[in-house]
Amino acid sequence: MTDTPRHLTIALAQTTQRMGDLAANAAAMLDWRAKAHGADLIVFPELQLTGYPPEDLILKPEFVRRAMEAAERLADATADGGPAMLFGSVHEEAGRVHNAVILAEGGRIVARRFKHELPNYGTFDEKRVFAPGPLPGPIDWRGVRLGVPICEDIWLEAVTAHLLERGAELLLVPNGSPFELDKDDLRRRLVEARVTDTGLPLAYLNRVGGQDELAFDGSSFVVNADGTMALQMPDWDEALAITNWEKGADGWRCVPGERATLAPYPEDIYQAMVSGLRDYVNGNGFPGVILGLSGGIDSALSAAVAVDAIGAERVRCVMMPSKYTSQDSLDDAEGCARLLGCRLDTVSIVPGVDALAKMLPDASPLAQENIQARLRMVTLMALSNSGGEMLLTTGNKSEMSVGYATLYGDMAGGYSVLKDAYKTTVFALSRWRNANRPRGALGCDGPVMPQRVIDKPPTAELRPNQKDQDSLPPYDVLDRMLESLVEKERSVAETAAATGEPETLVADIEKKLLRAEYKRRQAPPGVKLGPRNFGRDRRYPITNAFHTGD
Known part of the structure; x- marks a missing residue:
């Protein structure tokens, strides 16, 4: 039986991805692994090998087949005795394709876990292409029980509660979490809630870079079991954090490291x-x-x-x-x-x-x-x-x-x-x-x-x-109404009450908003900034007789 270690060195690779370029993504991962020389384990973000979100690429069997082959080759590369690799990819099993995380060490794949909670709202439609995995148990690795929930798995309590029940000692969370306003605070509150629920330290690792209409800001961090922030990685830049973990009487703890300052608004x-x-x-x-x-x-x-x-x-x-x-x-x-x-x-x-x-x-x-x-x-x-x-x-x-x-x-x-x-x-x-x-x-x-x-x-x-302003209200007035109608999905009456603008004016703006849907459907892509961008977030029918202005 493997002795339980008292110290671990875990490298967190906050990296970008190139959608569908399996060879380039694998090569970059090996480069990052070389930089993490001396670490016990290097962790990569969600679907690092394939790119995220892969959308209907997952419906192409040849893509899935090649991704699985690339994962095997990455595992082969770990035969050199360097750090073990924990990375995201896709895996087909029993005719079902899963969003997976793979642990490779010693030249082979030693464990896989599948994403259980598949997001299906806003910019996400993973239920369209992935099958949900069962509630994942911890990965037994070098005498440590690693809980590896994938992104959405920590947004609800079931997965982390199951991992705790099965004896997980720390949580490593690979993410593909796109930027939007105030997302940093939302992530921190979420992670702090899961840390409080489980009493386990949690490393939140996110990707960086743009993918079509999404921008990923990184901003990875680690929270210890007592709720304190042990590490804050930078936003918008690729980075490698070498984290040191110690096991004491109360369990695992990440030794405090860098505390990068994140970009404020705007x-x-x-x-x-x-x-x-x-x-x-x-x-x-x-x-x-x-x-x-x-x-x-x-x-x-x-x-x-x-x-x-x-x-x-x-x-x-x-x-x-x-x-x-x-x-x-x-x-x-x-x-x-x-x-x-x-x-x-x-x-x-x-x-x-x-x-x-x-x-x-x-x-x-x-x-x-x-x-x-x-x-x-x-x-x-x-x-x-x-x-x-x-x-x-x-x-x-x-x-x-x-x-x-x-x-x-x-x-x-x-x-x-x-x-x-x-x-x-x-x-x-x-x-x-x-x-x-x-x-x-x-x-x-x-x-x-x-x-x-x-x-x-x-x-x-x-x-x-x-x-x-010959045709429109002043922009500060217009934007308050639009934020209420678009981001908050309020009615004309609710928007008028919230903004103090006349219902007749709000009703006219709502009418213009709905009538312009056919134009927006033909607009080019553009980066998501807020909670309801036109495109992947807000999907209204073009032909639509419903409005709230009556």
Whole structure:
């Protein structure tokens, strides 16, 4: 029988993943293992070998087969006597595919455990592709009983209670937990509750990096059985924490280590935007991005995020003036590009507008406005096709909520940085970035846009003297109503009571919100920031007669 150890060294690898690239993910894991020389065990996040979330890749038998083969090869690599490896992958058993965690040591797989609680809400739909595993028992390893609940397994009490009953001595939790506002506090409260319930120390290990519309912030940490924080890893960066564990009369305890400071609001949102865009552009092999730079705040912030994410040399901006474009807008676009150090081209859309005016002499005033937005899209897509850069759209969540955007115009593109950012958030982020350079940013140390871009009233400049507030309430008023209607799913009456706005105004905004669903369904992806982003979180029917405004 193996003697019970009194000391353990566990490496926590807070790493990124490349979806579906089994060879690259395995190679990276072995590199991290080499850096953890001297550790007894190295732990990786949820589905580290495959990427998370794999969605319908799991329904492809060949993918599952190759993932299982890659897991066996990783196990073979542990024959060298280095640290044991605890990593996430997929495993098929009896015709059922599971979200699994695998322990490999000495050249072989010594244990597997399957995820029991499969999330099926918000951005998650794991019940679509995975089968739930049984309540997992501890893994007996080197005389220690390791409890390894996977992510959602700690959001409910059953799994950790079962592990405690079966004699688990400490909890190692691999996660794929995407960023959203205030998620750090939510995770801590959750972990503290499980530590209190079980009396066991818990290591919460999360991945980093962007995957389509999700950004993963890392922010891994360890809480000891007495509720004290033993370790806080950084957010947004890959990192390796070598943790030392000691067993005393009261059980296992993690020796206190680093206590990184996590990004506060609004830096956390900005980092999510940077991470999401960087990994989307690089992961899909684009040489860079192209976007329309209008002299307004939305395009200015989008350009700043792009430069911070992938570097100024990979960002191309285009000013496309019409006869309604003010000199201030021309000057402000030039000022943004100069501060950011990125390329700015100017292509007038006036000849195209004149040509279409002759083709469509009876076009309505609204159609004439939309023609300008669509000509800008055609211009940008032609440049994108020529240079290979991905077109970045610049609309914000406030506009997308109420349909204040042109289908096949300013909505068209490959990715939307501000898709989940309300206009008031855009202002907060712009002020913050002008005064701060985020950690890891590739952009300038200083202002990224002229102050006038932040101060001037927003306008689409599609007709003379146009202002956004000609058609919409002030953005601080609009965003409060939208947050109530979208994030909190309140009725018109409840929203009016919560915001103090007239029911007639709230009912009009709800009507606009519901009518714009068909536009949003055709919008490009964009990074999730809050609890209810348009897309994976909020899935409304397009054809829908229900509303609460009566």
